[in-house]
Amino acid sequence: MDLLRQNNPQDDLQLDCKILYDIAVGVACGLEYLRIGCNTRILHFDIKSHNILLDDDFCPTISDFGLAKICPKKESIVSIFGARETPGYIALELFSRNFGEVSHKSDVYSYGMMVLEMVGQRKNIKVEVDCLSELYFPHWIYQRLELNQDLGLKCIKNDIYEEMVRKMTMVSLWCIQTNPSNRPAMHKVVGMLEGSLQVLEIPPKPFLSSPSVSSIHLSSEVL
Known part of the structure; x- marks a missing residue:
């Protein structure tokens, strides 16, 4: 079964x-395995809810490697020509080298966007906050964390759930930092998720915008 279908509020x-x-922990472990557990490093380049399959016990499997790129383990930066990934999940360095170099940190960005979608139970691109206005969901939830406000999410039913969601949210906001060098590697993501909420710091506010579909004409990235 597909993660997004199972997490649709209308279902x-x-x-x-x-x-x-x-x-979230399982997908992070899977991405770390693709980075260091295989004979060659695999960059997925299309991490999103639709590409996470769940078995009967809700164990996740990363699927659809159609956009994946293989590179030697000793290399972390790859060459990319043309658009990759899905709008709403795509790292900014895939649009312009001015944001940084394309590497496994691009998958970290997509992972962060996907987990924000999971906890918000809504699309990341825009979310209706009230009947009069719309805000980009990562921006909306960052403001609530920064002000230590109630997250106001339907999936939160008790204090334990509140802590889990705050942890996933803060880790996700670290993952979507504009500069790839500021994003944690996946093994650190796992450690942050499995560690204490109290030791996590709210990350710097990233460049919170979602590139439009019409802007997907990427420049090339060099080794």
């Missing part, structure tokens, strides 16, 4: 916070 079946947390 009768929604995943609770503990299952979402376990899925």
